[in-house]
Amino acid sequence: MNPYALSIMLSSLAIGTTITLSSHHWILAWMGLEINTLAIIPLMSNPHHPRSTEATTKYFLTQATASTLILFSTLINAWYTGEWEIKETLPLPTNILTIALAMKLGLAPMHFWLPEVLQGLDLMTGLILATWQKIAPMSLIIIMYSSLNPYILTLIGIISTLTGGWGGLNQTQLRKVMAFSSIAHLGWMMIILPYSPQLTLLNFMIYLTMTSSMFLMMKLMNTTKMSSLTISWSKMPIMTALSTTILLSLGGLPPMTGFIPKWLILHELTKQYMMTIAAMMAFSALLSLFFYLRLTYSLSLTQSPNTVNSLFTWHKKPTQYVIVLSLTTILSIMMLPLTPTMM
DSSP states (O other): OOHHHHHHHHHHHHHHHHHHHHOOBHHHHHHHHHHHHHHHHHHHTTTOOHHHHHHHHHHHHHHHHHHHHHHHHHHHHHHHHSOOBSSOOOHHHHHHHHHHHHHHHTOTTSOTHHHHHHHTSOHHHHHHHHTGGGHHHHHHHHHTGGGSOHHHHHHHHHHHHHHHHHHTTTOOBHHHHHHHHHHHHHHHHHHHTTTOHHHHHHHHHHHHHHHHHHHHHHHHHTOOBHHHHTTHHHHOHHHHHHHHHHHHHHHTOTTSTTHHHHHHHHHHHHHTTOHHHHHHHHHHHHHHHHHHHHHHHHHHTOOOOOOSTTSSOOSOOOOTTHHHHHHHHHHHHSOGGGHHHHO
16 A cells, blocks of 8 residues: 555544544544544555455445444434433433444454454454454443443343354464454453443453554464464464463463453452352353464464474564564563552
8 A cells, every 4th residue: 555545544543543532522432433434444455355345345334334323322312311422321322322332343242244354354454453443432332331231231241252252263264263352352341341440441451462462473473374373383483482472361371461351350240249240251261262272282282394494484574563562462471460550
């Protein structure tokens, strides 16, 4: 893509997210979401491949439906209350808004578009879709958490964690695995939102860090399939070792950073006397952990047959992502001792 066009699209993404984050008015928040959607569509269709065109079309139709629901619910709310304030919402518009924002985020049962769309994208565009594009709708959900229906959020959270765990079990494409991982992580955020929005925000920030490091690692290793992970050890042994730790952190194993949100969320659920739901969330985390361990096994315990001459590749590796990758990797692995200061 032309550098000028690319800079316009990326700045439009930043502007749209900023408008939504800084608005107290539903029309402005809706405008920010629309700018976000329209700015990423040229980036998604940039490779001019039938798969990327299909992914762009699916994304546009889903986001247009969600935006229509958001505008419809805010109009109903303004009709009855006479106000456009984000925090002043009635129960019926709030329920419609919850469904619309869940569709924008890719939460189950409105998740069907996310794995297919992410599979058809370039890795860097997929990184933007899995991280940056979720900031604006998640901020709206956190802002209006006090008026949301906790039963709907709990139901969406349980279905999302189970769907994210079951859906990722039989996948061989890494982008689809990351899509189901995103669904499961967002389910954890939804289930704790009515009781501790600070935990939801902490979980979201850790999710952004871990997902960014994993996508950057996949970009640097130039791999999108599980079968290509088996030959990565001979090419980039240090990066491969770091990839295993990032995957274990995504699975929520101590002493990695990913253990923080699961630990604190389960603790908060037990404090709210929600033992059954806490047990269901813990069991659903085991499903996600299985496919993370499957990827870890492909990375660390399997190695394709190599001759002596082909053991290492000597071409120069790209270095434009190394600084960001090193920062996000450190944050994805070593933040567990900072848990008392975070809370």
